Amino acid sequence: AEGIAHANRLIASDSSDGLFVTLFYAEVDPVTAELIYVNAGHNPPIYIHQTGSGQVQITNLDRTGIALGVITEAEFHTKSLSMSSGDILLMYTDGVTDAINPQGDRYDKHSLHDVLLNHSSKPAGSIASETINSLQNFAGDRDPYDDITYIILKRK
Numbered sequence: 001a002e003g004i005a006h007a008n009r010l011i012a013s014d015s016s017d018g019l020f021v022t023l024f025y026a027e028v029d030p031v032t033a034e035l036i037y038v039n040a041g042h043n044p045p046i047y048i049h050q051t052g053s054g055q056v057q058i059t060n061l062d063r064t065g066i067a068l069g070v071i072t073e074a075e076f077h078t079k080s081l082s083m084s085s086g087d088i089l090l091m092y093t094d095g096v097t098d099a100i101n102p103q104g105d106r107y108d109k110h111s112l113h114d115v116l117l118n119h120s121s122k123p124a125g126s127i128a129s130e131t132i133n134s135l136q137n138f139a140g141d142r143d144p145y146d147d148i149t150y151i152i153l154k155r156k
Helices: 002-014 109-118 124-139
Strands: 023-028 034-040 046-050 056-060 079-082 088-092 150-154
Touching: 002 034, 046 109, 056 109, 088 109, 088 124, 109 124, 124 150
Parallel strands: none
Antiparallel strands: 023 034, 034 079, 046 056, 046 088, 088 150
């Protein structure tokens, strides 16, 4: 959070015309699988995990601060979670959920949740393939509205 706050001050002092930057920054401890993150105004990543009763649960990792460059002295907070075996984290840009089909409908978060839940037992690479297939099938020949970028992290 301290590093992100410093970056915010630099961006705020250098930006003009209301420009800003959103970001999700995370570190994962490879031994304990603890995920520590700061979300500065970016799309909340989707976290899929097993509950104590064996049910699959979807949680959005909330923002812990505003976009960089908006307010010079903005505060940012760090949050953490412990990933268990089989847990999935999807980090994505808004181009994913802003994809539009030929009828003008948006590919919303619920569509994304469905793909993730239906393929959560697969390896991360397969989940990524299913995600892009779902987006392409939805949008058809329509050009993307925005960039489509995502990262899938799955704990073995």
